[in-house]
Amino acid sequence: MSRPHRAGVSRALNVFGPFIGLILVIAIFALIPEVQGRFLRGANFKSVATQSVIVALGALGMTLVIIGGGIDLSAASNIALASVITAYAVNAGAPPVVALLLGVLTGGLVGLVNGRLVTSLRLVPFIVTMGMMGIARGAAKWIAGNQKIDAPMTWINDLMAKSPRPSWLLLAPGVWIVILFAVAMAVLLKHTVFGRHIFAVGSSEATARLSGIRTNGVKMAVYAVSGLFCGLSGVMEFSRLTVGDPTVAVGLELDIIAAVVIGGGSLNGGEGSILGTMVGVLIMSFLRNGCTMMGWPNYIQEIIIGAIIIVAVTLDRLRHRTA
Amino acid sequence: MNPSAAVTPVLRMTGVSKSFGATRALDGVSFELARGEVHALIGENGAGKSTMMKVLSGAIAPDAGLMEIDGRPYAPAGPGDGLRCGVSMIYQELNLAPHLTVEENIMLGREVHAAGWLDRRAMRDKVREVLELVRHPEISPDVRVDRLSVGAKQLVEIARALINRSRILVMDEPTSSLTQEDSQRLFEIIRGLRGQDVSVIYISHFLEEIQRVADSYTVLRDGRSVGSGTMEGTPLDDIIQLMVGQKFTELFPRVDHEIGGELLRLDCLRGPRMAGPVSLTLSRGEILGIAGLIGSGRTEMLRALFGLDEVEGGTVVVSGETLRGRGPRSRIRRGLGLLSEDRQGEGLAIALPIADNMTLSHLKPYRRHGLLSPARERRAVAEWIGRLKIKAKGPGQKVGDLSGGNQQKVALARLLHQKADVLLLDEPTRGIDVVSKSQIYEWIGGLAREGKAVLFVSSYLPELLGICDRIAVFHRGVLVDARPTEAWDAAGLMAAATVGRAVRETPTEQRNAE
Numbered sequence: 001m002s003r004p005h006r007a008g009v010s011r012a013l014n015v016f017g018p019f020i021g022l023i024l025v026i027a028i029f030a031l032i033p034e035v036q037g038r039f040l041r042g043a044n045f046k047s048v049a050t051q052s053v054i055v056a057l058g059a060l061g062m063t064l065v066i067i068g069g070g071i072d073l074s075a076a077s078n079i080a081l082a083s084v085i086t087a088y089a090v091n092a093g094a095p096p097v098v099a100l101l102l103g104v105l106t107g108g109l110v111g112l113v114n115g116r117l118v119t120s121l122r123l124v125p126f127i128v129t130m131g132m133m134g135i136a137r138g139a140a141k142w143i144a145g146n147q148k149i150d151a152p153m154t155w156i157n158d159l160m161a162k163s164p165r166p167s168w169l170l171l172a173p174g175v176w177i178v179i180l181f182a183v184a185m186a187v188l189l190k191h192t193v194f195g196r197h198i199f200a201v202g203s204s205e206a207t208a209r210l211s212g213i214r215t216n217g218v219k220m221a222v223y224a225v226s227g228l229f230c231g232l233s234g235v236m237e238f239s240r241l242t243v244g245d246p247t248v249a250v251g252l253e254l255d256i257i258a259a260v261v262i263g264g265g266s267l268n269g270g271e272g273s274i275l276g277t278m279v280g281v282l283i284m285s286f287l288r289n290g291c292t293m294m295g296w297p298n299y300i301q302e303i304i305i306g307a308i309i310i311v312a313v314t315l316d317r318l319r320h321r322t323a
Numbered sequence: 324m325n326p327s328a329a330v331t332p333v334l335r336m337t338g339v340s341k342s343f344g345a346t347r348a349l350d351g352v353s354f355e356l357a358r359g360e361v362h363a364l365i366g367e368n369g370a371g372k373s374t375m376m377k378v379l380s381g382a383i384a385p386d387a388g389l390m391e392i393d394g395r396p397y398a399p400a401g402p403g404d405g406l407r408c409g410v411s412m413i414y415q416e417l418n419l420a421p422h423l424t425v426e427e428n429i430m431l432g433r434e435v436h437a438a439g440w441l442d443r444r445a446m447r448d449k450v451r452e453v454l455e456l457v458r459h460p461e462i463s464p465d466v467r468v469d470r471l472s473v474g475a476k477q478l479v480e481i482a483r484a485l486i487n488r489s490r491i492l493v494m495d496e497p498t499s500s501l502t503q504e505d506s507q508r509l510f511e512i513i514r515g516l517r518g519q520d521v522s523v524i525y526i527s528h529f530l531e532e533i534q535r536v537a538d539s540y541t542v543l544r545d546g547r548s549v550g551s552g553t554m555e556g557t558p559l560d561d562i563i564q565l566m567v568g569q570k571f572t573e574l575f576p577r578v579d580h581e582i583g584g585e586l587l588r589l590d591c592l593r594g595p596r597m598a599g600p601v602s603l604t605l606s607r608g609e610i611l612g613i614a615g616l617i618g619s620g621r622t623e624m625l626r627a628l629f630g631l632d633e634v635e636g637g638t639v640v641v642s643g644e645t646l647r648g649r650g651p652r653s654r655i656r657r658g659l660g661l662l663s664e665d666r667q668g669e670g671l672a673i674a675l676p677i678a679d680n681m682t683l684s685h686l687k688p689y690r691r692h693g694l695l696s697p698a699r700e701r702r703a704v705a706e707w708i709g710r711l712k713i714k715a716k717g718p719g720q721k722v723g724d725l726s727g728g729n730q731q732k733v734a735l736a737r738l739l740h741q742k743a744d745v746l747l748l749d750e751p752t753r754g755i756d757v758v759s760k761s762q763i764y765e766w767i768g769g770l771a772r773e774g775k776a777v778l779f780v781s782s783y784l785p786e787l788l789g790i791c792d793r794i795a796v797f798h799r800g801v802l803v804d805a806r807p808t809e810a811w812d813a814a815g816l817m818a819a820a821t822v823g824r825a826v827r828e829t830p831t832e833q834r835n836a837e
Binding site for chain 1: 631651652654655656661663665668669670671675680683684690694697737741
C-alpha cells in the first residue's frame with residue numbers, strides 16, 4: 001500500500017472511526033425485529049441521552065487529562081463523594097445552589113490534590129489517582145456514615161428528569177448541561193492557548209518545557225478541571241438517585257476512560273477529542289440500552305463492551321502505526 | 324609481541340561492507356586481532372566503529388566480506404551465535420538486570436543446575452573464582468547490582484564475559500562514565516586479561532587512555548580502515564592525522580557579518596551535570612563554535628544556561644543584565660532560544676502538526692480575547708515554511724512525516740518565530756542531508772548579519788571551521804580554549820578535544836589554502 005493512501009485511510013479512521021462504531025451499534029439494534037419498535041423511538045433516545053449524562057461529564061474532564069498524557073482513576077470515587085456532599089448539604093437545609101456548588105467544588109478540590117501530587121511528588125498519575133480512588137471513596141462513606149443520605153426533593157432532582165418540566169426543553173436539563181460544556185471544552189482544546197499547551201504536554205513534555213510552557217501548571221489545571229467535572233457529575237448522580245449514596249458508581253472510572261479511548265484518545269497522550277469522547281459515551285449507552293431491551297443478562301453486556309474496548313484500542317494502535 | 328600470535332590471529336575480518344540505504348557505513352573494512360592483545364579501534368563519530376562491532380557481535384549481517392575466528396569461518400546469525408563463539412560486548416549502557424544480585428547476573432543464562440534445581444554451591448565457587456580473576460574478590464556475590472558503582476558494574480560485566488569463556492571482549496567507551504580512579508582500576512584489569520588469553524577490542528575517543536592501555540590500533544574513517552600498527556612508537560599526531568584525513572573543505576556559504584558589542588556572558592556557570600564552572604562571552608553578530616566529544620559537557624552547559632537544569636552557581640548576563648528567573652520560560656523572555664540535540668525526543672513534538680510545533684513558544688500574536696485564531700497562525704506558519712524552504716504539504720502536516728532536515732528547519736523556525744536574540748544550537752546539522760545543512764549554514768550566517776548571537780555546538784569539525792568566528796573546545800567538562808577560527812585546524816581541534824591540549828603548534832596553511 002502506498003504511503004499517502006495509508007495516511008488517507010488513517011485520517012478517515014481518525015475522523016469517522018467513532019461515528020462508524022456508533023452508527024453500526026444503532027443499526028444493529030434497529031435491524032433486530034424483537035427490539036426494533038422500542039429501540040428506534042424518540043423516547044428511547046431521550047432516555048439513552050439522560051443515562052449518558054453522568055459518564056459524559058466525567059469523560060469531558062478525562063479527555064483533557066488523557067490528552068495531557070495522564071489518567072484519573074479517582075473519577076468514579078470523586079463522583080460518589082460529590083454526590084454525598086451535595087446530599088449532605090441539601091439535607092442540612094442549604095439552598096440547592098449552594099449544595100450544587102459545594103458538590104462541584106469538592107470534586108475540584110480532589111482534582112487539585114491529584115494534580116499537586118502528580119507534579120510535586122513526580123509520581124506516576126496512575127499511582128496517585130489510584131490512591132485517591134480509595135481516599136475519596138472512603139471519605140464519601142465516612143461522611144455518609146456508611147449509609148445512604150436522604151434529602152428532601154429540590155429542583156436539583158429535576159436536572160435528570162426523563163421528561164423535563166418545561167416540556168419545550170425536550171431533553172433533561174442535565175443533557176443540555178453536557179452539550180453546553182462539551183462545546184465549551186471542544187473550543188477550549190482547539191482554540192485556546194491552554195488547550196494547545198495540553199496537547200503539547202501530552203505529546204512531548206520535554207518539547208513543551210523547552211518551549212517555555214509551565215508544564216506543571218498545565219497538569220495541575222487539567223486534573224483540577226477533571227475534578228470539577230466529576231463534582232458536577234456527582235451532583236447529577238444525586239439528582240438521579242435523590243439520595244447521596246457513597247457506594248454508587250463503583251468501577252465507573254473504567255467506563256469513563258473507555259469512552260475517551262473509544263473516541264480516539266491515546267493513553268500515550270497528545271491525542272483525543274471531545275467529539276470522539278462524546279460518541280464513545282453514546283456507543284456504550286446504546287449498547288447497554290439495546291442489550292437490556294433484548295433481555296440479555298448483564299454479563300453479555302460486559303463481554304460486548306469489553307470486546308469493543310479492545311477493538312477500539314487496536315484501531316488506536318493501527319492509527320499510530322500509519323502515522 | 325608473541326610471534327605465534329601474529330601467525331594465527333584470533334579474529335580476522337576481510338572486506339566487510341555494510342550499507343544502510345544510500346549510506347555506506349562500512350566500505351571493505353579489514354581488521355586483525357592477535358591473541359591476548361588489547362587492540363584500540365579509533366575513529367570520529369560516524370566513522371563506522373559501532374557498525375563494525377555490531378557486525379562482529381552478530382547483531383547485524385554484513386552485505387559482503389568474510390570473518391574468521393581462529394582461522395575458521397565465522398558468520399553469526401545473531402548475538403546469541405556471537406556469544407557462543409566467544410565474542411562478548413560490553414556497551415556503554417550496561418546490560419545488567421538491576422534487581423538481581425552480582426552472582427545472579429554473572430551466572431544469568433549459565434546457571435549450574437540439576438534437573439532445574441540450582442546448584443548454589445557450584446555457582447558460588449565459580450563466581451568467587453571469576454571475581455578473583457578480575458582482581459576484585461571483595462565484591463560480594465549477594466549484593467544487588469543496582470547498589471554498585473558504575474565501575475563495579477563494569478567488573479560484573481567483564482566477569483560475566485569470562486564465565487562465558489569469551490575470547491574476544493569488545494569494550495565500547497568503557498571509561499566515559501567512570502571516575503579517574505575507576506578508570507585506573509579498569510586499565511589494570513584489562514592488562515590482566517592479557518594473561519587470561521583474552522583479546523580486547525577497545526573503543527575510545529580518549530587517545531591518551533588508548534596510548535596507555537592498548538598494544539595496537541586500527542583507525543577507521545568513513546567506513547574504511549585507513550591505518551593500523553603497534554601503539555608503541557606511534558605518535559598521537561599521526562593517529563589524529565589518520566582520523567581527520569585530508570578532508571576536503573566543503574562549501575560553506577560565507578555570509579559577511581559584523582561583530583558588535585557583548586550580548587551574553589557566562590561567569591563560572593555551574594549546573595548539576597556540569598563537571599566544572601564555565602565562563603565565556605558572546606557578542607552580537609558573532610558565531611561562537613563549541614567543539615568537543617559527545618559527553619564532554621557541551622550539552623550540559625547549554626541546559627544549565629537555558630534553565631532546563633538548575634543553575635547551581637555563577638551568573639548568566641544578557642545585554643548587561645544578570646538573569647534572575649528560573650526555568651526555560653524566563654530565558655525565552657530574555658531572548659534566549661535553545662535548539663535541542665535530541666530533535667525527536669525533545670526538540671519537536673513529533674505527533675503534532677508543523678504549525679503547533681513552530682508557534683508553541685510564542686502563541687501571543689494569534690490570541691485575541693483568549694481565543695486562538697488558527698487562520699492567522701496558519702498564514703504565518705506558511706510564510707515561515709516558504710522562507711526556510713521547508714518541504715511540506717502545509718502547516719497542518721505532522722512533523723513526524725517530514726525528513727530529518729525539514730524537521731530541523733521546523734525546530735529552528737520556532738526559535739526565529741519566538742524572536743530569539745541568542746541562539747543556542749546543539750548539533751543543528753546532525754543526521755540531516757547536505758542540502759539542508761548548507762541552507763542552515765547560510766541561515767546562521769544571515770542571523771549573525773542581523774546582529775543575533777549564535778552559540779554553535781557541533782561534533783563535526785569542518786562545519787565549525789567553515790562558519791564560526793571563534794571556536795572553543797570542551798574536554799571532560801572543561802572549556803579549554805576560545806581562539807579565533809584562523810588559529811585552529813581540524814587536527815588541532817581534534818587534539819584539544821581528545822587530549823585536552825594542543826599537541827603541537829597549529830599550522831595555518833590548511834585554512835589559507837581554502
